[in-house]
Amino acid sequence: MSQLYTDIFSLYRQTRAAMKGVKDWERFQVFAREQWLPPEELEQIRLERLKRLLTRASTFSPFYKERLAPHKQRIEHMTTLDELSALPLLTRDDLQQHAESILCEDATDVQPDASGGSTGNPVNFYHSREYREFGGGLHLLFLSWLGVRSGDPTAVFWGADRDFKDYSRRERLMQRLARVKLLNSFDIDDSTMDAFLDELVAFQPVYIYGYASSLHQAATRILTDPERWPIRPLAIRSSAEMLYPHQREAIEQAFKAPVVNFYGSREINNLAAECPHRQGLHVMASGRVIEIVDQSGTALPSGETGYIAVTDLSETAFPFIRYLIGDMGSLSEEPCTCGRAYPLLRKVVGRSSDIITVGGKQIHGEFFTHLFYGHPEIKQFQVVQVAADRLIVKIVSDRENPDLTFVTRGIHARTGEDVAVAIERVDAIETTASGKYRFTVNRMTTRSGEHS
Ligand SMILES: [Zn+2]
Known part of the structure; x- marks a missing residue:
């Protein structure tokens, strides 16, 4: 019965998306193929995407028109992704000062958004339709790694006050249909946590995601009385924060399911994620370029820790090109044993906050x-x-x-x-x-x- 519901709901979503012209599903199918390509072939596809992005940015974005002007020749004749590192970085300060002029003049379907990021200086930006479709496709790809499908019962330990308040009645209904249960992690005491866990026993989510610290808090509670809370998801995604080994261990013990680490941000989602082999976070390479750079923006070799600079490869109306996202990390040269062509990000540091x-x-x-x-x-x-x-x-x-x-x-x-x-x-x-x-x-x- 549950499987049938998932099938029907997933079909309903695909049909609805197709009717609205949303291309998440189409993107997913493309990415699902690309992840297994030989690395050189994937590189060519990414290079083409990058060139289209740079051309659009330097034609329609007043900010990039000026900033990329000295690099016009280079962009036209780019033959490898590495040449990206010759272009200027985008900083949080740039977003604070120039968000309006970064936006392309031909932008149509864009939504304003804002972020505190992990660094404590809030920035404003826009998300375009192209961005949303790429992100949607990448996310479906990530879920496919876990064997989870859109429409599977999901439990969320999240803390977005604004997101909760703004849910319309229609969205709440969609959530019920989509079978998503949310716990606002911004303030939890034992009684709200217990009540939520009791609910999850009956609900039996196939998929759970949330802040590492909130998942850990739930796990710690469950482990005080494991018999009372037998909750058995297929997989758990930890995001928005550093996941410490002791947290992963407790969460896996409490839910008897693998915890995969996920890296995304409000500015650019679906950056990197672990596959079930868990040897590092795969850069979502079909849609993102992640460089590790030093303070001057020079790319550092694999294995060295530096600042993470992200380029969103969707041909977006709000280009993020070499965006210094505020975290640090290092890339790995080793491929993952799963065989996917997406390179591995060995670690991400940053995202640090005390409770x-x-x-x-x-x-x-x-x-x-x-x-x-x-x-x-x-x-x-x-x-x-x-x-x-x-x-x-x-x-x-x-x-x-x-x-x-x-x-x-x-x-x-x-x-x-x-x-x-x-x-x-x-x-x-x-x-x-x-x-x-x-x-x-x-x-x-x-x-x-x-x-x-
Ligand atoms: Zn892998």
Whole structure:
């Protein structure tokens, strides 16, 4: 019965997508073929995509028209993907200042979005239809690696306040039809967690995904009484945060299913993911180029750790070309034993946030990045917990007197009014030894200055 429902729902989605002209499924079928190609053939396909992207960007985007002008010859005669590294990087600062002029003049179907990223300085950008279709196709490909299909019962441990509030009635109905159960991880106590886990026992999700820390929290709870919560998914995806080995172990033990690590971001989704062989994260190479670069933008050889620069290969109306996403990592030269041509990203560091515990509630670090969405006047922020009921919010802004009342109001709405919130204007937020920002710091739990 359940399988039949999945088949029908998946067919319904494909038909609906086809009727609306959405090409996720078509893209998926192309990518599914490409993943097994010999590396040289895949490289040629990616090069063609890159050249189309660069041509579109330098023709229709006012920002890139200017920035890529000195590289026109090079772009026309590009013969390898490596030549991409001669082009300028795109920084978060560029997004903060030039989002409007990065957008192509011929853009039609675009949606504005914003991100706190992992670095604590919010940025604004647009997502185009081409981007969404590529991302959709790549995601279907990733699910196929796990044996999961769109329409399978899914449980989500996520923390996007804005995403939850904005669900329309129609979307909620779609979620029910699509059989998705969500737990808002921004504030969980034992009783909400228990109630959700009880629900999942009856629901039996085939697929579970969420923040590493939230999945770990659920697993820890389950392991206190495994008999009460026999939840048996096919696979679990951990994303948005670093997945530590002890977390993976506990999650796999609690759910008796493999946990695969997934790397995506709000700016560019579906960047890299583990296949069930779990030897590193496959770069979703049909749609993304990931370079590891030093501070000047020079590409580093495989094995060396540096800044991650991402290029979105969809012929998008909002081009991300060599975007410094704020994380660090290293590429591997070894192929995965699964045989896929997609190269491996050995590790991703960054995405570091401490959990803040005030007013009797655990507040996920991502809550604060969401709080600053849509406030371009805030260049950077850092929330520091200094006592059980006291937070300091450090803010970098280039405005003389930005209106910051939303900060205290937003935090109090979550924690209650008893928590003291002090706002401090600073010139810069100090980084850790490896040059990363941490957007939340819990002085009450942090043992040393460095996390990865
Ligand atoms: Zn693999």
